[in-house]
Amino acid sequence: MSLVDAPAHEIRYLPGGAREHAGAVKVFFQLGGATVVRQGNREATLEPGALSLVDTARPYRLLGEGAFRSLILLLPRTAVDLGEPELAQLAATAVTPHDALARIVLPHLSETARHLDAYRGEAGGRLARGTAELVGALLRTRLGTEAADPRRARRARLRAEAEEWMRAHLGEAGLGPEEIAAGAHMSTRQLHSLFHDTGTTVSAWLRARRLEAARDDLADPLLRGLTVTAIALRRGFTDSSHFTRAFKAEHGVTPSEYRAGARLRGV
Template sequence: MASERMTVSTLGGANVFEANSFEEWQERMSNRFVRLQVSTNRPENFHALLHGRSFDDISLSRIESDAHQVDRLQDFICQGESKYFKLSMLLGGAGLVVQDGREAVLGPGDIAIYDTSRPYSAVFEDGAESLVMVFPQEALSVSSEGVAALTATTLSRGSSMGRLIGPFLGELAANLDGFSGHAGIMLAHNTLDLINTLIYTELGLGAKRADHKADSLAEVKEYIERNLGSPGLGPAAIAAAHFMSTRRLHYLFEGAGTTVTSWIKSRRLERCRLDLLDPALGSATITQIAMRWGFLDSAHFSRTFKAAFGATPSEYRRIH
């Protein structure tokens, strides 16, 4: 069986997988993140190598492979399953990403993003090497509707943000085996923050957003992210800052399947969780961390945190 020939090892905390046949690669990749169809025109003597790391719900992989294609078919997409974005940066060789009627031809240094909740195809030529980052859609401040304007496009290397992020991702891929523990978690989330900034920049440079509603929601989420530490952050203040009614504000979030209050709470909890994992904040009290992100009642914060993560803040910090 192919699974008996697979070479899987651990190096510096990374999972290293080497496939010496296409059957091995097909078996490994078909369900690594979401269900995929994997194919090649030359299955004989196929070889591929994958270094993979996972930090919380963010996955990073450096992939080197012979020519192959992956397809996310409509029949593979199930209602209610988790939705992810995939971001690929080509490190070497050539590739192609197809989604939403667009094609992005990728060369070394090019970046493309695609959505696992809709069909897509990715094609890689012989010798292609890439960094693939997979993360939940809700991890971005930009709505999925907003990101839809950028799927299967080559994110600009000519912009100042593209010139900054490209080399960073290249260094990250080259040193993927060297990060672990708290430092790895922080690095993964910092990388996601940079990706978020890149997407905002690309949209702001003139890419058409899906519609005005998605545009407004993205701006509101960005405002919330910048003001999470303010105790007065709430629907009325947010609506006033954006010159809209609270009814309009609630309507924006209804379309995203959540509420304003729930979104604020989830983002504050996530910031608190990351602070609890940060060794540099080891001397900060639970109350200080809670107040830093807008929680004024320690007891309420503790109950809310436990409901979200299954442990009180102090227990979570001790365990992790």
């Protein structure tokens, strides 16, 4: 999540240039000025208060027709719960306050831009995840997928329940699909199927959430007394070397380097 103040310019993005962005969804919320978002054969002009998105697995262009200000959110696909065909339908389209949900979510993004400092530490991580869920709900509503397909809505609800159970048990190192399925009151086969819908696996989702939680812990000033190993164990990792490798692969720095940088930033 970042704020961008820029003069008139154009950005051309090709997948592969930024490993950490590949396959993510980039959301642009316009705060000032105007920009044009282009992907595929579609483009959207964003005025203040409007939102658009692109799929970073595909090329896109962003054109600032003059000085502009935007809030940019980089979200994993799992956060918005949309597959490739649905993302293709939404990419480079403008979302404006046309319905009740948009009139709730878009002002929330305006407030987010004013209070980015609140998105720090463990509480900030929870706030960021809540913001991502709001944006995902808005996008799904725009497509009408949940209202038009009760089966999809039910599967999304079941997956959300499984995710909630896993979030509450991140620190349990022995978690596997069987334990998760039992805790979420479903079969192991159904659990795997629900996560397959979003192009990921149960283990990949759990690993990503553990890394997110550990990152929040490393930036939390209240947890500075905990060693990196203690934080790894706290979030379900059983081997500190494996945790360090996984963290660096995800964030580009080691846990210790990330923690030091957070202190310098005053997080």
